[in-house]
Each structure stands twice: as C-alpha cells, then as structure tokens.
Amino acid sequence: MIAKILAKGGASDIVGYVMREFHDKEKYTADTWRLIDSDGVFGDDYRRIVDSFDIGASLNKRISKPVGHISVSFDKADLPRLTDDFMVQLAKEYMERMGIKDTQYIIVRHLETSSPHFHIVYNRVNLHGKAIDESNNFDKSHKATKAIKLKYGLTFSPKKKLYEDAIGEMRAKIKAAMFRCKSWDEFRRRLAPAGITVEFYNDRDTGKPQGIRFSDGEFTFNGSKIDRAFSYRRLDKFFAKNAGIREAQPQRPIPISVTAKVKEAPVANVVENIIETGCQAIGGLFQVRPGYDPEEEAFIRAMKKKPKKTKGRSL
Structure with a gap:
C-alpha cells in the first residue's frame, strides 16, 4: 500500500480527473472506474459533486485551493482481497489517521490498469468552515500506510517493483x-x-x-x-x-439548378404559343386546348397574311 499526496486544486479539475470527465470516453468507459463511497455530496454524477464541493468550500473563502487529492495503490498480490468494501474500509481508516474528517469526500476506484488503486478527493474546508489540519502530511501518510499494511497483512513491495509500477502508471x-x-x-x-x-x-x-x-x-x-x-x-x-x-464544418447544401429544354415551335404556331404561355402565367385561368373554333383559326391565318400598310400620302 502506497499513498501519494497529489496537487491541491479546484473541484472541477480534480473531480473531473478521477471521474474521467475529460478522458476519451471510448477508452475510459463506465466499467473502468466507479464511485465506491462518498459523504456530504448531493449525488453521484460529476456536476452535482462539483457543485457540492464548491458550496462546501464557500464556507471558508480564504483557502484558494480547497480540494485535496490522494491516490492509494496496492501490490498486485493483494488484488484478490481488494473488494470495494475492503477498499472503502482502508480508505476511511487512512483518512482517520490523516485527520481528514468532518468534511465532504468521494472515493473513486480505477480499474483500467493492473495496479489496484483508488483516489480520495476531499474538501479541505470542513463542515464547520475550518481548514483541515494538513501539517506534516507526508510524514503522517508514511506512518498511516505502514500501520495499515501491518494491521491487515498487506504486501510490502520491493523498490524495483515500485519503479516498474510507477512507469506503467505514468504511461x-x-x-x-x-x-x-x-x-x-x-x-x-x-x-x-x-x-x-x-x-x-x-x-x-x-x-x-x-x-x-x-x-x-x-x-x-x-x-x-x-x-x-x-x-x-x-x-x-x-x-x-x-x-x-479544425473541426469539420457542416457544408451548406449546394442549390441544384435545373434547366428545362423547350422544343421550339414552328413559326406558324407563334401566336398559339404566346396565348398558351400567357394563360399559364396568370394561373391557368384560361387554358388553350386542342381544337380551336374553325372561324377563329381562319381569322388568325388571315391576320398573318395581311400586308403591312405603306407610309406616305394616299393617291
């Protein structure tokens, strides 16, 4: 069992990290981590937990980095014993020895690596608006982990193995x-x-x-x-x-232009075409159908053949 006291900060960043909010969701799926315990937060989703921590931190605005973060890992040999319940028990005993009490916290277990570990995220402002005593934290942590390992018979990893595990975790x-x-x-x-x-x-x-x-x-x-x-x-x-x-921008639909070819009519039918087109343009109120009145057709033909008047005086 090894505890690493990590950087303090804001709730959105630290909670976001342990709950994989900013990771590739295709790789870090819901079965690669889980929330195994919490206290003093409104729910079990990212946004509600962050809001809970922010409200708690508002009790003491003098603390600029109100959220603490500790990672606790174990030797692979202890994996068969490390149920979620046992991890929660170990986490609570560790926090008690560290003086992390009367405050909000979540415990998140990560499962994507072969090295069993969990993360403790806690509010450095306790429920009474006072700062958690973190003096001599590193020395307290070393003593706490040693005492817990001896109490529960957890594995003491050799230095070389710790070195190799550290590379894997960093990667x-x-x-x-x-x-x-x-x-x-x-x-x-x-x-x-x-x-x-x-x-x-x-x-x-x-x-x-x-x-x-x-x-x-x-x-x-x-x-x-x-x-x-x-x-x-x-x-x-x-x-x-x-x-x-750059993210691909949605392309605007290209307007499709359709050109209809109209078969040219013989010159003799120009008048008929003009009449038909005009009728269609005013909404089809007047439609030209096949079979005009014979007298009307004769009149139109006569008009076509009528000679133009000549300019000048009449003789």
Whole structure:
C-alpha cells in the first residue's frame, strides 16, 4: 500500500480527473472506474459533486485551493482481497489517521490498469468552515500506510517493483492527458490532478528545450524512458498537429439548378404559343386546348397574311 499526496486544486479539475470527465470516453468507459463511497455530496454524477464541493468550500473563502487529492495503490498480490468494501474500509481508516474528517469526500476506484488503486478527493474546508489540519502530511501518510499494511497483512513491495509500477502508471496517465491536447500548458494542467509534473531541460548551445522529464513526486523519468512517443520532439509535433486540426464544418447544401429544354415551335404556331404561355402565367385561368373554333383559326391565318400598310400620302 502506497499513498501519494497529489496537487491541491479546484473541484472541477480534480473531480473531473478521477471521474474521467475529460478522458476519451471510448477508452475510459463506465466499467473502468466507479464511485465506491462518498459523504456530504448531493449525488453521484460529476456536476452535482462539483457543485457540492464548491458550496462546501464557500464556507471558508480564504483557502484558494480547497480540494485535496490522494491516490492509494496496492501490490498486485493483494488484488484478490481488494473488494470495494475492503477498499472503502482502508480508505476511511487512512483518512482517520490523516485527520481528514468532518468534511465532504468521494472515493473513486480505477480499474483500467493492473495496479489496484483508488483516489480520495476531499474538501479541505470542513463542515464547520475550518481548514483541515494538513501539517506534516507526508510524514503522517508514511506512518498511516505502514500501520495499515501491518494491521491487515498487506504486501510490502520491493523498490524495483515500485519503479516498474510507477512507469506503467505514468504511461497510462500521460496517454490519457494527451487526448485531443493542443498545447504544453493544457498538457500540464491535465497532468497536475494526476500527480505528475513536467520538467524541460534545454540544449546547452541553443538554450531551446531538448528533452522532458516526468515526476510523480517519488520517481522521475525521461519521457522516452516511459515511452518513445513521450519525447519532447514527438509530443511537440503531436500538440502542433492537434492545434492545426479544425473541426469539420457542416457544408451548406449546394442549390441544384435545373434547366428545362423547350422544343421550339414552328413559326406558324407563334401566336398559339404566346396565348398558351400567357394563360399559364396568370394561373391557368384560361387554358388553350386542342381544337380551336374553325372561324377563329381562319381569322388568325388571315391576320398573318395581311400586308403591312405603306407610309406616305394616299393617291
């Protein structure tokens, strides 16, 4: 059993991290994590829990980062014993030893890695509006985990195994933070609730960033040591590519132009066409049908043949 005291912050970021609110939902599905216990919050969904923490924090506005975050992990050998109920029991005993009491909290178990672990998210402002005493937290945490391991016979992991587990945990957290990430600043903000800090080291000649290191507070690794895709250059290109991708905008429908070809009528039928077209234009009130009156047709033909009048005096 190892407890890591992670960065303090706001409810939206930390609760969002443990409840996978900002992760790829296709990968981090509902069966990769679950809320196993809570107290003092209104519901079990992200928004209601954040609102609950914000209301609790308003009792003491002098605390700028009102939400605490602790990750507690276990050796794989203890997995058969680690039911949700047993994890909740261990979490409550750990919080009691740490002095985290009379306050809001949630306990979220993560299941996407082979390393069993849970996260404690608590309000640093207790129900009476006072700040939780966090003096000597790291020393208290070390003593609390040791006492709990001895009490319940949990596995003490060797240093090498801790080292290998740390690499695996960091790899998963970094990959999650990379999802649709577009800048180094955004990357750092996403990793902070996961307890990972980012450090650059520069080229001696140019002074420009050359490499990157990741640290969880206990172990520090070069990016390429964790995964080749985590080198400074590859990450930089990855963020630049994401920043250049624009969401596809819906295309406007292209108007379809239809041109109807009309068969030209012989000159002899021009008058009939004019009459028919005019009738259709006024809504079909007058329609020209086949079979005109014979006398009317004779009159039209006569009009066509009538010679034009000549200009000038009459003789």
